[in-house]
Amino acid sequence: MKKRVLVASNRGPVSYEFGADGTLTGRRGGGGLVAGVAGGLAALTPEAEVSWICAALSDADRAAAHQRAAEEPGAVPVRMLDIPPEIFDRAYNNVANSVLWFVQHLLFDTPEQPRFGPEFRRDWAAYRAYNEAFADAMADEALSGPSASVRALIQDYHLSLAPRLLRDRLGGSPAGIAHFSHTPWAPPDYYRMLPAEVGEALLDGMLGADHVGFHAGRWAAAFLDCCEVILGAQVSRVSNADGAAGQVAHRGHVTEVAVHPLGVDAPALRARAGAGDVRAHVTALSSAAAGRKLIVRVDRTELSKNIVRGLIAYRELLATRPEWHGRVVHLAFAYPSRSAVPEYRAYTEQVRRIAAEITAEFGTPDWNPLILEVKDDYPRSLAACAVADVLLVNPTRDGMNLVAQEGPVLSERGCALVLSREAGAAATLDGGALLVNPYDISETAAALHEALAMPDAERRRRTEALAATAAASPPARWLGAQLASLDRLA
Ligand code: F6P
Numbered sequence: 001m002k003k004r005v006l007v008a009s010n011r012g013p014v015s016y017e018f019g020a021d022g023t024l025t026g027r028r029g030g031g032g033l034v035a036g037v038a039g040g041l042a043a044l045t046p047e048a049e050v051s052w053i054c055a056a057l058s059d060a061d062r063a064a065a066h067q068r069a070a071e072e073p074g075a076v077p078v079r080m081l082d083i084p085p086e087i088f089d090r091a092y093n094n095v096a097n098s099v100l101w102f103v104q105h106l107l108f109d110t111p112e113q114p115r116f117g118p119e120f121r122r123d124w125a126a127y128r129a130y131n132e133a134f135a136d137a138m139a140d141e142a143l144s145g146p147s148a149s150v151r152a153l154i155q156d157y158h159l160s161l162a163p164r165l166l167r168d169r170l171g172g173s174p175a176g177i178a179h180f181s182h183t184p185w186a187p188p189d190y191y192r193m194l195p196a197e198v199g200e201a202l203l204d205g206m207l208g209a210d211h212v213g214f215h216a217g218r219w220a221a222a223f224l225d226c227c228e229v230i231l232g233a234q235v236s237r238v239s240n241a242d243g244a245a246g247q248v249a250h251r252g253h254v255t256e257v258a259v260h261p262l263g264v265d266a267p268a269l270r271a272r273a274g275a276g277d278v279r280a281h282v283t284a285l286s287s288a289a290a291g292r293k294l295i296v297r298v299d300r301t302e303l304s305k306n307i308v309r310g311l312i313a314y315r316e317l318l319a320t321r322p323e324w325h326g327r328v329v330h331l332a333f334a335y336p337s338r339s340a341v342p343e344y345r346a347y348t349e350q351v352r353r354i355a356a357e358i359t360a361e362f363g364t365p366d367w368n369p370l371i372l373e374v375k376d377d378y379p380r381s382l383a384a385c386a387v388a389d390v391l392l393v394n395p396t397r398d399g400m401n402l403v404a405q406e407g408p409v410l411s412e413r414g415c416a417l418v419l420s421r422e423a424g425a426a427a428t429l430d431g432g433a434l435l436v437n438p439y440d441i442s443e444t445a446a447a448l449h450e451a452l453a454m455p456d457a458e459r460r461r462r463t464e465a466l467a468a469t470a471a472a473s474p475p476a477r478w479l480g481a482q483l484a485s486l487d488r489l490a
Contacts, residue, residue: 001149003048005041005483006141008134008162009155010092012054012078013038016064024064029054030376032402033155033182036262040479041076048151053137055088055130055158056080079141083133090126092158093340099123099194100157100202104183105304105397106190116195124198128161131205135165142166142175150175151486153479154209156182161201164208167253176486179209180260183399184424185219188229203231207250211485213260215400216424220245220259243481256489260481261428262400263473266409273382273410281383282412285331288371289387293452295330296388298381298403300337301348301374306394306420306438307334308347311354311370313394313444318362318369321449326367328452331384335376348374385410389459390451392418393425394438400424404433405470414460416451418444428473432466 013034014026028034041050056062065080083091099120102108114120134154142150152175154162163179185191191199203226206212214220217239224246227233233250243259272278285294295314299305314330334351338344355372362369373380385391391407401423407415419426419433426435434447454462 001146003483004142004145004150005044005048005050006138006150006152007037007041007050007052007076007155008054008138008152008159009033009037009052010055010096010158011057012052012080013076014078015057016060018060018063024060024067026064030378032262032400035402036182036475036478037153037155038076039265039268039475043476044479044483045076051077051079051141053079053081053134053141055092055134056082079137081133081137083130087126087129087133089340090123091130093338094120094123095127096158097338097341098343100160101183101304103186103191103194104157104181106186107303107396108193110193114193116198120195124195131159131161131165134159134162135169138162138166139169142170143173147173147175148490151483152177153482154179156180161205162208164205167208174490176211176490177209178211178213178482178486179206180213180482181219181223181399182215183219184216184397185214185222185226187222188226191222191226192230199226199230203227203233204250207231207233207248207253207255209255210489211256211258211482212248213258213482214245214424215259215261216427217245217259218427219399219424220257224248224257256485258481258485260478261424261473262402262475262478263428263470264402264405264409265474265476266467266471269382269406269409273386275379277379278382278386281377281380282386285380285383285387289329292326292367293324293328293389294384294387295328295390295392295448295452296333296384296407297331297392297394298333298384299335301334301344301351302337303343303347304395304397306396307332307351308354309438309441309444310392310394311351311358313441313448314370315354315358315361316441316445317448318358320445324449324452325362325369326364329368330370331388332370332372333377333381333384334372334374336374382406382410385415386412388415389413390416390418390448392444392448393423394418394420394436394444395423396420396438398423398425404429405466408432408463408466409470411463411467414456414463416454416459416462417466418447418451428469429466432462432469
């Protein structure tokens with residue numbers, strides 16, 4: 001029997017724009033989740049029937065959802081859900097991005113935030129409705145054929161309630177349900193700042209799945225702790241080479257919890273970097289650097305990416321190590337993200353201000369120490385990774401971090417990786433990277449100096465080791481491991 005794989009995620013593999021004449025143009029959706037799932041599905045498609053359910057994120061997406069333009073021949077069939085804008089806004093911006101993301105990344109300024117009153121309860125009702133819309137669509141797809149062959153792969157914190165809601169809708173039919181978190185997971189003491197009914201519902205929702213996955217052992221362990229402390233569920237913990245982390249027995253159902261690190265498809269990434277658009281950027285960046293060393297970062301302008309402390313660490317490097325003046329350029333790509341959330345708008349302003357201060361303080365007529373780029377440009381990002389001498393990845397907390405893995409794979413002359421110990425990727429890249437405490441600006445500045453001064457042979461040796469680690473967990477393997485777990489549990 002052919003397997004039927006249903007993926008559900010907020011952001012889908014395609015997003016639409018209106019052209020000047022009102023026609024719709026589709027382009028590939030961005031972010032680590034989409035890259036991982038799309039890469040994994042590409043390897044799978046011949047043996048499975050796949051469909052991808054996602055939310056319409058814009059008016060153009062909504063129009064496409066109605067024209068069913070989302071179904072492009074040759075690509076994975078996409079079903080975009082036109083969730084009413086007010087429900088979507090409350091669920092995505094007010095709950096998923098402003099509360100759940102903040103909890104899992106420990107981002108709250110706790111003397112002030114969060115505040116859970118009646119408005120939040122309205123947002124929470126919308127989050128439930130949003131999850132119900134996904135569960136309805138998945139059940140509809142699942143029940144359109146033999147359900148024993150269905151494998152539902154539900155992604156991320158937007159859809160924490162969906163596994164339970166789907167299980168209820170399938171009424172005991174034998175589909176396999178998995179949930180994967182691309183974020184970290186908070187320890188119980190922080191997680192329990194959520195209203196009790198919300199914290200419990202999220203865990204209970206995810207435990208509707210047969211298999212729950214995380215990128216790193218730390219996040220799986222914190223999830224198990226929350227299940228035990230918040231829900232009083234029966235938890236058992238294991239640790240083995242296959243990534244098993246434990247099991248949770250709750251409401252008569254056992255959920256397996258496991259670790260599946262997501263790396264990169266190295267051959268595909270290198271092939272993409274060989275294309276003309278990337279090569280043109282490589283040439284332009286190399287001539288802009290004019291023989292100076294390049295420190296590169298590539299991030300969404302995201303609070304947890306810690307761009308502000310990264311810039312302050314660069315300022316400290318220049319202030320304490322004048323030998324680098326005129327010999328280094330920091331290329332900081334900070335692409336727009338979640339501008340509907342006020343904290344993100346304020347953070348973006350802070351990034352711009354500090355970058356301008358650094359340029360004003362250290363720049364000379366012959367030397368621009370910092371180039372901040374805020375316009376998203378994928379080929380240019382690949383080119384920057386290819387020519388970087390140092391890659392700075394310093395999130396305060398990150399589920400995995402793909403840039404830390406793409407950088408070494410793309411590097412053409414060896415690149416020293418300065419990596420936050422709080423990124424999920426640090427669990428596998430610790431051998432080759434210079435690990436830092438992301439809150440310690442002086443330690444980060446010292447690591448930047450060490451990375452810049454690293455002998456070429458050492459830098460190349462470390463880069464090769466890092467690239468091999470990143471290439472060892474390609475999306476096909478990541479997705480295949482989750483499907484294999486569901487097959488085993490069926
Ligand atoms: O879980 C992380 C993630 O979903 C990544 O895929 C991506 O980097 C980011 O969040 C995208 O966020 P958004 O879809 O809100 O832009």
